[in-house]
Amino acid sequence: MPRLLLLCLLLPGLACATNPGTPEPPTNPPAACSGQTLQAGEHNLSVNVNGQQREFILYAPPSYNGNAQVPLLLDFHALLTSAEYQRDNSGTREVAQDEGFLVAYPQGIDNAWNLGPCCTESRTVDDVAFARAMVADVVARSCVDQKRVYATGYSNGGGMAYKLACSAADLVAAVAPAAFDMIEEMNCAPSRPISVFAYRGRLDPIVPYSGGPSTPPTSYPLQQITFQGAQGSFNTWAALNNCSTGTSSPSRNCTASNSCEDGSENVLCTARFGGHSAWDAQTSWDFLKTHQLP
Template sequence: MMNARTSLPTQILLSGALGIALMGCSGGGDGSSGGGSGGSGADTSAGVTSGSTTGSSTPGSSTSGTGGDGTTTSGTGGDGTTTSGTGGDGTTTSGTTTSGTGGDPTGGAGTGGSGTGGGGTITCPSTALRAGDTNQTVTVGSRSRSYVLHVPAAYDGSKPVPLVLDFHGLGGSGPSQRSGSPYPAQTDPEGVIMAFPSGLNGPSGPAWNVGPCCVADTDDVAVAKAIVAQIQETACIDPKRIYAVGFSMGGGMSHYLACQAADVFAAVAPAAFDLLEENVGGCNPSRPISVITFRGTSDPIVPYAGGYSSVVPGMPITFLGAKKGFEAWADINGCTGSPSAENGDGCSTYSACQDGVEVTLCTKQGGNHEAGNARVGWPALKRHTLP
């Protein structure tokens, strides 16, 4: 834990951004919060309703328009269940096993429409989502929260695919993160669906609540879970392959979800942010969870060595630092032994951890306040699934 409390230059922090400005990660968005700041009181997971699509379904766009309502209805695709009966071995039709005329009516595993079989645990909607970006909303408690839903051309709805939530930095938005994120280039060919949520306005602009900072009176863990649940209604998502990534303040949200929502997220990949001295003590994930963190040694916003920051008025925080955060995650996940030597991408890994999870720190020598290396991050994430 650090005792040094050297204040970061507030002007640099605001302009270079726990937000998104330094490496072009803010391009293509207006930097405003899609969620707004209306309402008061903490959000809860109760009261989640289906969101609506308000915008073009044209690939790569995220602006609102009037060309159709863009909504997609979900289908049933069969439930893969077995009904009782008195006959034969039974037959399987569209994922539902019917009774025969005598004997054991097990009828085999069956398949749930386009999903996988074995009891129909994953049932793909009968109508596949159209490729492109659409603006979506989900209601959590009394607040409507927005996100950009990205459906790649490779997604055809015939089989379960991973879902990745990608969180923006301080002062950013879902659309700006969609524009600047390095992950779609890696995940699109595999048909992976992504969501880019927008934070609520805090003292320094749109942000995420990670405990001591950086926006109050919102439960953003509940928001993330609600977005996942809503997307699962209309897309064929593998519930064991849901991941969180993020840049800067969004990296902080990814860390926080690993601490607070390991029951939903299989692994996380934060960039340009650390665990905090103020919240590491409350980081008690429900199970071991893989974490791959990207940090630059010359980051002027979140120093590699850690330290005190008062960029958000009234919400000071103390970054653990890249190395101490790496060690903290290794301790949280019950890792033993020493981490590997850095590879060609600057990545060092604790691999002897509980339940086969991994803790990795990728250091970019001379690296600035910048997004993570998705070419490294995505393969690391997809190796891990929920138990």
């Protein structure tokens, strides 16, 4: 069953169209692993990135035994929060318990992520390199399906998911940003078409739904940035993924691009009375898990 059709059936009031020409990715049995030592549970880990120790929390659900490859989800926290906060509030840990995948909760410098024009105090922080080092570390210690690494995040963390789609499409198979949009000043040149599932609240007081200038709320000075807006971000990814010029009939909740290159998908879901909030973790995972790297 197509992903958006499944969402339409699962979520009350959701009425969205899907692209019937997009094939489901192949379902392969999980490959076996040997030599990895990670045990089920929570692990506080660190990696060296350009001479700096970067920290993250890795969660392996009770079902994880290291005998077969499982997906890995990178879950990025919001500005001024933390990896611990994201672990406790995003809902991805509970979904991982039910569905048997690993979740990494990275910790940002200044409790922020460097998207290029914002949002860490220093523009030299390389969070894309951090993501790559983190995935490499997890792969070395656990049984990860490297074709099924995903990124999600809330607010500034959603911006980091977009950043990985732009700059590390060889690393992540698909992304699910929430409560954030593409930034005009951010360079974006993905190495391949990549599926995006975006969630936005129409009444968001922090990231304006219609786009425009904004200054991130930090204790250190940052330059003003310009958001493309929810529809602008959707249009950007439709172009980057070489989707057809039209979209499916917009519903009260979701809009999806028509035929996109290499079976990629571009989806925007909007809460009419929603504010600066995250999307349901299970729904995001239901989208992400059906995609894999070529």
